Amino acid sequence: xxxxxxxxxxxxxxxxxxxxxxxxxxxxxxxxxxxxxxxxxxxxxxxxxxxxxxxxxxxxxxxxxxxxxxxxxxxxxxxxxxxxxxxxxxxxxxxxxxxxxxxxxxxxxxxxxxxxxxxxxxxxxxxxxxxxxxxxxxxxxxxxxxxxxxxxxxxxxxxxxxxxxxxxxxxxxxxxxxxxxxxxxxxxxxxxxxxxxxxxxxxxxxxxxxxxxxxxxxxxxxxxxxxxxxxxxxxxxxxxxxxxxxxxxxxxxxxxxxxxxxxxxxxxxxxxxxxxxxxxxxxxxxxxxxxxxxxxxxxxxxxxxxxxxxxxxxxxxxxxxxxxxxxxxxxxxxxxxxxxxxxxxxxxxxxxxxxxxxxxxxxxxxxxxxxxxxxxxxxxxxxxxxxxxxxxxxxxxxxxxxxxxxxxxxxxxxxxxxxxxxxxxxxxxxxxxxxxxxxxxxxxxxxxxxxxxxxxxxxxxxxxxxxxxxxxxxxxxxxxxxxxxxxxxxxxxxxxxxxxxxxxxxxxxxxxxxxxxxxxxxxxxxxxxxxxxxxxxxxxxxxxxxxxxxxxxxx
Amino acid sequence: xxxxxxxxxxxxxxxxxxxxxxxxxxxxxxxxxxxxxxxxxxxxxxxxxxxxxxxxxxxxxxxxxxxxxxxxxxxxxxxxxxxxxxxxxxxxxxxxxxxxxxxxxx
Ligand code: HEM
Ligand SMILES: [Cu+2]
Numbered sequence: 164x165x166x167x168x169x170x171x172x173x174x175x176x177x178x179x180x181x182x183x184x185x186x187x188x189x190x191x192x193x194x195x196x197x198x199x200x201x202x203x204x205x206x207x208x209x210x211x212x213x214x215x216x217x218x219x220x221x222x223x224x225x226x227x228x229x230x231x232x233x234x235x236x237x238x239x240x241x242x243x244x245x246x247x248x249x250x251x252x253x254x255x256x257x258x259x260x261x262x263x264x265x266x267x268x269x270x271x272x273x274x275x276x277x278x279x280x281x282x283x284x285x286x287x288x289x290x291x292x293x294x295x296x297x298x299x300x301x302x303x304x305x306x307x308x309x310x311x312x313x314x315x316x317x318x319x320x321x322x323x324x325x326x327x328x329x330x331x332x333x334x335x336x337x338x339x340x341x342x343x344x345x346x347x348x349x350x351x352x353x354x355x356x357x358x359x360x361x362x363x364x365x366x367x368x369x370x371x372x373x374x375x376x377x378x379x380x381x382x383x384x385x386x387x388x389x390x391x392x393x394x395x396x397x398x399x400x401x402x403x404x405x406x407x408x409x410x411x412x413x414x415x416x417x418x419x420x421x422x423x424x425x426x427x428x429x430x431x432x433x434x435x436x437x438x439x440x441x442x443x444x445x446x447x448x449x450x451x452x453x454x455x456x457x458x459x460x461x462x463x464x465x466x467x468x469x470x471x472x473x474x475x476x477x478x479x480x481x482x483x484x485x486x487x488x489x490x491x492x493x494x495x496x497x498x499x500x501x502x503x504x505x506x507x508x509x510x511x512x513x514x515x516x517x518x519x520x521x522x523x524x525x526x527x528x529x530x531x532x533x534x535x536x537x538x539x540x541x542x543x544x545x546x547x548x549x550x551x552x553x554x555x556x557x558x559x560x561x562x563x564x565x566x567x568x569x570x571x572x573x574x575x576x577x578x579x580x581x582x583x584x585x586x587x588x589x590x591x592x593x594x595x596x597x598x599x600x601x602x603x604x605x606x607x608x609x610x611x612x613x614x615x616x617x618x619x620x621x622x623x624x625x626x627x628x629x630x631x632x633x634x635x636x637x638x639x640x641x642x643x644x645x646x647x648x649x650x651x652x653x654x655x656x657x658x659x660x661x662x663x664x665x666x667x668x669x670x671x672x673x674x675x676x677x678x679x680x681x682x683x684x685x686x687x688x689x690x691x692x693x694x695x696x697x698x699x700x701x702x703x704x705x706x707x708x709x710x711x712x713x714x715x716x717x718x
Numbered sequence: 719x720x721x722x723x724x725x726x727x728x729x730x731x732x733x734x735x736x737x738x739x740x741x742x743x744x745x746x747x748x749x750x751x752x753x754x755x756x757x758x759x760x761x762x763x764x765x766x767x768x769x770x771x772x773x774x775x776x777x778x779x780x781x782x783x784x785x786x787x788x789x790x791x792x793x794x795x796x797x798x799x800x801x802x803x804x805x806x807x808x809x810x811x812x813x814x815x816x817x818x819x820x821x822x823x824x
Contacts, residue, residue: 384794420802471797475805486808487801 179670179683180691186588190688201286202688206293207271208586213296214268215655217259222648224252229610229644232637235629245627246313247328253316254333258340259300261571262429265436267296267347269578270375272586274351276679276686277369279360279695284353292346299340306332315625317426320407320418324399334397341386344432348379360678362697369677369701370446370459374439377463381428381435381470389425392418416482423474431470433567434534435463437574438505441530444577445509447675448524449516452702458508465501473498476545480554488547495545502538506531521673522596526577529604530570537566540615555625558618564611576603576654583658584672588685589665595657602650609643677701722778732773739766 184190187204197205227248231238240248275283283289306312306329314323314330323330355376359368396418398404407413442459446452453459475483475491483491509531518524540562544550553559583591613636618624622633629637671680678701682690743762747755771788772778 384791388798414806416805417802420798420805424798424802471794472801475801482809484805484807484809487805490801490804 179686180681180695181687181689182670182683184687184689184692186683186685187688188587188685199290201282201290203271203275203283203286203289204586204686206289207268209293210263210267210271210296213293213300214260214264217255217300218264218651221252221255221260222651224248224255226644226648228252229641231627232629233641235631235634237628242627243313246625247311249625250312250315250333251307254303254312254337256568257316257429257433258337259303261433261567262340262344263296263347264571264575265440265578266344266351266375266378267292269371269440269582270351270436271347273582273679274372274375275354275358276682276690277372277677277701278354278358279363279678279691279697280354280358281689281691281694283350284358285350288346289350292343292350295339295343295346299336299343302332302336302339306336317422318393318396318418319422320396320399320415323396324403324405324407326400331397331401334393334400338390338393338397341390344382345386348382351375351379352383360695360697363678366456366460367697367700368460369679370442370453370456371436371439371677373460374435374437374442374463377467378432378435380464381432381467384471385425385428385432388421389429392421392425395421416478419478419481420474423477424471427474427477428467428470430563430567431466434570435466437530437570438463440574440578440581441509441527443675443677444523444527444581445512446702447581447673447677448521448527449513449518450674450704451512451516452700452704454508454511454514456700456702458504462501462504462508465504466498469494469497469501473545476550479547479550492545492547496542499538499542502534506535519673520597521580521593522591522600523577523581525597525600526573526580529600529607530573530577533565533569533573533607537562537564537569541566553618555623556618557614557622557624560624561611561614561618564614569607569611572603572607576600579654579658581673582679583661584668585679585684585686587662587665588668588683589661590668590672591657591661591665595653599650599654599657602653603647606643606645606647606650610640610647611643613637613639613643676703724773724776724779728773732769736766736769 187202190202191200197209200206227240228245231240231245231248271283271289275281309329309332312318312323312326312328312330312333314326314328318330318334355368355372395404395406399406399408405411405413407415407418409415438459442453473491473495475487476495479488479492509527540558544553544559544562580591580596583589617633617636617640620633620636622629668684670682670684672684673680676699678695678697681695739762743759746758746762749755751758777785777788
C-alpha cells in the first residue's frame with residue numbers, strides 16, 4: 164500500500180498516540196505516587212513484582228522437593244518437612260502465581276488499552292485488589308512461618324480437620340486471596356461491558372479481552388464456593404465443628420464436591436488467560452487474522468461453561484457413586500471439543516501468514532505441544548477405568564503440570580516478552596530470549612515427561628521415599644527441574660537487563676494490529692488523550708500500519 | 719430503565735420481614751419436624767436472600783441484563799446441588815458385598 168512508504172517525518176504521529184506526553188512511568192514520581200496510584204498500568208507492574216516473587220518462592224520449594232527425591236531414601240529433609248513443602252509449593256503456585264499471574268499483570272496492563280479506555284472501570288477497586296492480594300500473601304506466608312500445613316493444596320478432610328498444622332490460617336489466606344481475584348474480575352467485566360471505545364463492537368475486540376472476560380465470569384461464579392468451603396473447613400479445624408464428619412451426619416466426600424466445584428473451573432481460570440495471550444501472539448507473529456475469530460472467542464465461553472460440569476472426575480475413587488462417576492466421566496469429555504477448536508484454529512492461523520520466529524512465537528510452539536499433550540492425558544484420566552490405575556500417582560502430577568504449568572508458564576513468558584516493549588518501551592535481546600526459551604522447554608520436558616512413566620509404573624504422588632527401581636526417572640526429573648529453574652532465571656535476567664540497556668522499541672515493534680500498539684510505548688498516563696474511534700477489527704492486516712493508526716487515532 | 723424505587727418505608731418493611739423470617743426458621747427448628755425441617759429452612763433462606771438482593775441491593779431498580787446474573791447464579795447453585803446430592807442418593811457398593819449371614823460356611 165502506498166501509505167506504507169511515507170517517510171518517517173511525515174507519518175501521522177510516528178511515536179504512537181500520546182507520545183508528546185510523559186509516559187506513565189515518569190508522569191509522577193515518588194514512592195507515594197506508586198503506592199497510591201490508580202493507574203492500571205502501575206498497578207499491573209506492582210502485581211508483576213508480586214507474582215514473580217511468588218513464582219520464585221514456589222520454585223524454590225519445588226527444587227527442594229525434587230532434590231529430596233533424588234535418592235530413594237531420605238536425601239536432606241525429613242518426611243514432615245517434605246509434606247509441608249509440597250503443600251506450600253502447591254498453595255503458593257496455585258493461588259499466588261498461576262491464578263493471578265496473567266490477568267492481574269497483563270490483563271491489568273493491556274485490557275483497558277485494548278478497549279481504547281483510559282483506565283479500568285473502578286481504579287480504586289483495582290488498587291484495593293492489589294493490597295488484598297498482598298494481605299493474603301502475608302497471611303499465607305505467616306501461616307507458612309507458623310509451621311505451614313501438610314494437607315496438600317486440596318485440603319482433603321478428614322485429615323485436614325485434624326492435622327495439627329496451620330490449616331485454619333491457610334484457609335483464611337486463600338479466602339482473602341479469593342476476594343482479590345473477585346474484585347479484579349468484576350472490574351474486567353464492567354470495563355468490557357461499558358468502556359469500549361467508539362466503534363469497538365464485541366466482535367472487534369482483541370481475543371485477549373474475550374479470554375479475560377470468560378475467565379472473569381468463571382472467577383465470579385466459582386470462587387465464592389471455594390471461599391465458603393474453606394471457611395467451613397477452617398471452622399472445623401479451629402473449633403471442631405465436625406461439619407464433614409459422618410458421625411454427625413456429615414460426609415467427607417461432600418468436601419471434595421465443594422472443593423472441586425471451584426477447583427476444576429479454577430484450572431480454566433489459570434489456562435484461559437493463557438489462551439488469550441497465545442491468540443494475540445499467533446496473530447501478531449504470523450501477521451495474519453485468526454483463522455476464525457468467532458471460534459476462538461466463543462470457545463472461551465464454551466470452556467468457561469462446560470468447566471463447571473466436570474468436577475466429579477477428581478473423585479472417581481473417593482467413593483463417588485457409580486452413577487455420578489458415569490455422568491462426570493462423560494461430561495468431562497466435552498471439554499476436549501472446545502480445546503480442540505482452539506488448537507486447530509491457532510494452527511490454521513499460521514497458514515498463509517508471514518511468520519516471524521521471535522521469542523513469543525517460540526513459546527507459542529511450546530505451549531501448543533504441552534497443552535495438547537497435557538490435554539490428551541486429561542481425557543485419558545477422565546476415563547474411569549484408567550483413572551483407577553493412575554489416580555494419586557505421578558501420572559496425575561505429570562498431567563496437571565503439563566497443562567497447568569506448561570500452559571501458564573509458557574504463556575506468561577510469551578506475554579512477558581511480547582508486551583515488554585509496550586510496557587517499558589525497550590527491546591530485550593532476541594538471541595538470549597530464544598536461548599532461554601529453549602532451555603525452559605527442555606527443562607520442562609525433562610522434569611515432567613519421566614513423571615508419566617513413574618506414575619504409570621506405580622509410583623504414588625506425595626511420597627517422600629520410593630523403591631530403588633524408580634530412581635533413574637526421578638534423577639532425570641530432578642535434573643530437568645534444575646534446568647528449568649536456570650532457564651527461568653536467565654529469562655528474568657534478560658528482561659531485567661533490557662529494562663535499562665535494551666534498544667528503544669517504538670510504538671509497534673512487531674507490526675501488530677491489536678489496539679494496544681496504537682499508543683506510544685510506554686503509554687502516557689491516560690493511554691489516550693481522547694477516546695479513540697475504532698474502525699477496524701483487531702486483526703486487520705490488510706491496512707498498512709500508518710493508515711490503521713491514523714484511522715484509529717483520537718480525533 | 720428504572721421500574722421501581724426502593725424507598726425508606728420499603729426498606730423498613732423488608733427489614734421487619736427479614737426479622738420475622740429469622741424467628742420463623744428458629745421456631746420451626748424447635749418443632750422437631752425431622753427431614754422436612756431442612757427443606758423449610760432452605761426455603762425460608764431463599765426468600766430472605768431474594769429480599770436482600772432485590773430490596774437492599776436495589777436489584778428491583780435494574781434492567782433485566784443485570785437481574786440475569788441472579789438467575790444464572792441460582793442455576794449454578796442448582797447445578798452444584800443436583801450433581802452433589804445425586805451422589806449420595808445413588809451410592810451403592812458394587813458388586814454388592816455378600817451378606818455374611820446368608821452363607822456362613824463358604
Ligand atoms: C486446562 C486444562 C487442565 C488443567 C489445568 C488441569 C489440571 C488438573 C489438576 C491440577 C489436576 C490434579 C488435581 C489434584 O489432584 O491435585 C487434574 C487432574 C485431573 N484432570 Fe485435569 N486439567 C486440565 C484438563 C483436563 C481435561 C481436558 C480433562 C478431561 C477431559 C482432565 C481430567 C482430569 C482428571 C480426570 C483428573 C483426576 C486424575 C486423578 O486424580 O486421578 N483434565 N487436572
Ligand atoms: Cu478437573
